[in-house]
Amino acid sequence: MRPQSLTPLFAQVTSLPGIGPRLGKLVERLTGPLVVDLLWHLPFAVIDRRNAPEIARAQEGEVATLTLAVEQHLVPRTPRQPYRVWCADQSGRLCLTFFNGREDYLKKLLPTGETRVVSGRVETYQGEVQMTHPDHIVPLDQRDSILRVEPVYGLTAGLTQRVVQKAIETAVARAPDLPEWQDPAYLAGQRWPGWKSALEQAHAPTEAADLLPQHPARARLAFDELLASQLAVALVRHHNRSLAGRSTKGDGRLRKQVLASLPFDLTSSQKAAIAEIAADLAKPERMVRLLQGDVGSGKTLVAFLAMLIAAEAGAQAALMAPTELLARQHLATIAPLAEAAGVTVALLTGRDGQRLKKATRAALADGSVQLVVGTHALVQEDVEFADLALAVVDEQHRFGVHQRMALSSKSHAVDLLVMTATPIPRTLMLAAYGDLDVSKLTEKPAGRQPIDTRTIPLERIDEVVDAVGRMLATEARVYWVCPLIEESEEVDLANAEERFRELRARFPDKVGLIHGRMKGPEREATMAAFADGRLSVLVATTVIEVGVDVPAATVMVIEHAERFGLAQLHQLRGRVGRGRAKSTCLLLYAQPLGETAKARLAIMRETEDGFRIAEEDLRLRGAGELLGTRQSGLPDMRLVDFPAHADLLEAARDDARLVIDRDPDLESPRGEALRALLYLFRRDDAVRTLRAG
Numbered sequence: 009m010r011p012q013s014l015t016p017l018f019a020q021v022t023s024l025p026g027i028g029p030r031l032g033k034l035v036e037r038l039t040g041p042l043v044v045d046l047l048w049h050l051p052f053a054v055i056d057r058r059n060a061p062e063i064a065r066a067q068e069g070e071v072a073t074l075t076l077a078v079e080q081h082l083v084p085r086t087p088r089q090p091y092r093v094w095c096a097d098q099s100g101r102l103c104l105t106f107f108n109g110r111e112d113y114l115k116k117l118l119p120t121g122e123t124r125v126v127s128g129r130v131e132t133y134q135g136e137v138q139m140t141h142p143d144h145i146v147p148l149d150q151r152d153s154i155l156r157v158e159p160v161y162g163l164t165a166g167l168t169q170r171v172v173q174k175a176i177e178t179a180v181a182r183a184p185d186l187p188e189w190q191d192p193a194y195l196a197g198q199r200w201p202g203w204k205s206a207l208e209q210a211h212a213p214t215e216a217a218d219l220l221p222q223h224p225a226r227a228r229l230a231f232d233e234l235l236a237s238q239l240a241v242a243l244v245r246h247h248n249r250s251l252a253g254r255s256t257k258g259d260g261r262l263r264k265q266v267l268a269s270l271p272f273d274l275t276s277s278q279k280a281a282i283a284e285i286a287a288d289l290a291k292p293e294r295m296v297r298l299l300q301g302d303v304g305s306g307k308t309l310v311a312f313l314a315m316l317i318a319a320e321a322g323a324q325a326a327l328m329a330p331t332e333l334l335a336r337q338h339l340a341t342i343a344p345l346a347e348a349a350g351v352t353v354a355l356l357t358g359r360d361g362q363r364l365k366k367a368t369r370a371a372l373a374d375g376s377v378q379l380v381v382g383t384h385a386l387v388q389e390d391v392e393f394a395d396l397a398l399a400v401v402d403e404q405h406r407f408g409v410h411q412r413m414a415l416s417s418k419s420h421a422v423d424l425l426v427m428t429a430t431p432i433p434r435t436l437m438l439a440a441y442g443d444l445d446v447s448k449l450t451e452k453p454a455g456r457q458p459i460d461t462r463t464i465p466l467e468r469i470d471e472v473v474d475a476v477g478r479m480l481a482t483e484a485r486v487y488w489v490c491p492l493i494e495e496s497e498e499v500d501l502a503n504a505e506e507r508f509r510e511l512r513a514r515f516p517d518k519v520g521l522i523h524g525r526m527k528g529p530e531r532e533a534t535m536a537a538f539a540d541g542r543l544s545v546l547v548a549t550t551v552i553e554v555g556v557d558v559p560a561a562t563v564m565v566i567e568h569a570e571r572f573g574l575a576q577l578h579q580l581r582g583r584v585g586r587g588r589a590k591s592t593c594l595l596l597y598a599q600p601l602g603e604t605a606k607a608r609l610a611i612m613r614e615t616e617d618g619f620r621i622a623e624e625d626l627r628l629r630g631a632g633e634l635l636g637t638r639q640s641g642l643p644d645m646r647l648v649d650f651p652a653h654a655d656l657l658e659a660a661r662d663d664a665r666l667v668i669d670r671d672p673d674l675e676s677p678r679g680e681a682l683r684a685l686l687y688l689f690r691r692d693d694a695v696r697t698l699r700a701g
């Protein structure tokens with residue numbers, strides 16, 4: 009049960025005065041649906057309105073709060089002209105300027121002959137002192153209410169600074185004083201304020217330095233957020249470990265057969281990964297392990313060998329892919345190898361016919377199928393396994409915690425292996441998963457050659473087309489990626505279609521087009537034509553980013569490469585360089601290049617190492633953006649600022665570990681306080697794992 013004291017924070021934002029249904033929707037879009045969400049929306053700037061000079065001493069460009077006598081309204085004759093109001097003090101005159109100003113409203117706000125206090129940025133225009141759209145206009149008796157330092161918040165269209173400031177002020181005032189959840193010695197060492205006081209300070213900066221991540225109030229709040237997430241992850245893991253696991257030991261017989269049938273040796277990181285997985289499977293505890301490696305590093309093979317361990321032990325294993333295409337691709341890799349070992353493999357996807365699905369389900373339920381590859385059709389309720397020992401989830405780019413859980417709940421004590429092609433920087437990894445066990449594939453399989461990556465200005469596109477022509481003469485296969493430029497899919501599609509038509513005119517019968525709007529079968533037909541060489545150029549929107557495997561493709565052209573993020577460029581480039589032939593990646597960019605885009609392209613030329621690229625990406629973008637992207641599926645951090653708070657992360661992890669060692673059910677007084685912390689950051693999932701939760 010959530011502590012009673014938190015109830016006011018878990019009310020809807022519309023419970024705040026002044027926030028009706030209309031503003032409520034906007035506030036929800038900005039921060040979230042609940043009052044507590046407003047607490048985490050920290051200001052990004054301060055405005056000091058304590059500067060209150062006379063007009064003659066007001067400096068151009070500075071924010072000033074002036075006390076003015078209203079002299080004259082100049083109502084515009086045409087709607088194009090601004091509405092102007094002349095004001096004065098004893099030192100001089102100033103003009104207030106409003107575009108699209110409404111006469112009745114402004115006459116009420118600024119009655120001629122009266123005194124008003126006005127705050128805003130001072131400008132000069134044609135030799136006159138003026139102020140355009142002042143931030144505040146109040147009667148003299150409210151002067152003190154604006155003569156202060158104001159926090160400035162990020163907004164969304166339709167919301168004003170005033171509304172957001174007021175809402176947040178009320179939310180902060182509603183925050184209760186909560187028992188301290190941090191370790192007292194650590195807190196004292198850091199000289200941090202208590203939670204409530206930190207919250208108040210973070211929302212009441214008085215100078216720019218108060219906005220820095222190192223400020224005690226901000227650091228404290230960041231640590232709270234990190235502690236909540238580390239503790240939540242640790243609790244869930246502790247809970248999973250305490251559940252009965254199973255020990256799965258293979259005799260190596262099937263693996264030996266498969267390895268003997270391969271025309272290559274495993275890389276040493278593949279060998280290490282399999283050894284780690286085998287050791288986990290053999291332990292009586294539940295395995296939750298992440299298998300990380302670039303596209304083409306050989307994850308599927310590792311996963312398959314892990315699945316064979318289950319088969320050797322007389323149990324079953326399942327591999328779940330995010331798309332139909334990928335499921336089929338995995339099957340294509342796995343099926344011949346399984347045959348070599350005499351192991352039965354089935355495919356289960358949503359697109360199979362009812363009869364086939366029913367037969368496959370029956371075979372899974374009676375154990376006659378040992379391994380299964382599929383899409384999320386695998387986690388439907390009517391799918392049962394005779395004895396599922398290992399679930400492998402290929403997440404490519406996304407981290408879908410729910411489906412992962414659903415698959416591992418298909419049988420008790422299922423061990424879980426999660427594959428991802430997204431190299432995640434260590435810091436973010438730790439933030440999202442705590443001490444998750446990770447196996448990394450760091451080498452490329454032998455025989456792969458480095459990809460020749462070049463950056464070329466878009467003006468030289470004709471030369472690029474000529475070069476593609478020469479490559480086609482040598483049977484090369486070429487991806488040509490058109491980016492998302494406009495927000496609208498139609499426009500992007502139009503761009504790709506135009507490029508398609510141009511290239512087809514130049515290379516008749518050789519060019520295909522795929523995009524996200526195409527129906528599955530049509531897309532697969534085009535892919536197949538490209539894979540077997542009937543088409544040699546494949547124009548694509550970014551749909552090919554996810555897991556397309558055509559080892560014969562050796563050229564990747566990316567138009568407007570400056571618009572892509574590093575991770576995306578890296579994923580796209582990973583589509584070539586998969587065979588033995590030498591590959592090329594041409595990054596076409598529009599000039600002028602911004603600093604960040606320039607840095608991104610330079611890194612692409614410099615390295616193919618996905619882990620290094622991920623670290624650089626973090627450095628260039630900041631974690632807020634990396635974490636914020638819904639795509640990544642990583643939990644959203646609102647108060648943490650990486651890399652500035654990276655060392656707090658380690659401390660939070662260590663602290664969470666200590667707590668779990670000493671008080672795994674959070675029953676001590678500090679444990680009670682920590683429960684409130686978990687609720688505050690919506691980690692109810694973790695609280696639910698507690699016996700007395």
Ligand code: ADP
Nearest residue numbers: 272273274275303304305306307308309453454
């Ligand atoms: P990932 O799943 O990491 O993208 P895959 O497992 O699909 O990579 O492997 C890509 C290709 O490399 C496949 O054709 C696979 O057979 C091949 N491969 C895997 N391991 C090796 C290796 N050790 N040596 C050579 N080729 C390999």
Ligand code: MG
Nearest residue numbers: 304307308555
């Ligand atoms: Mg693969």
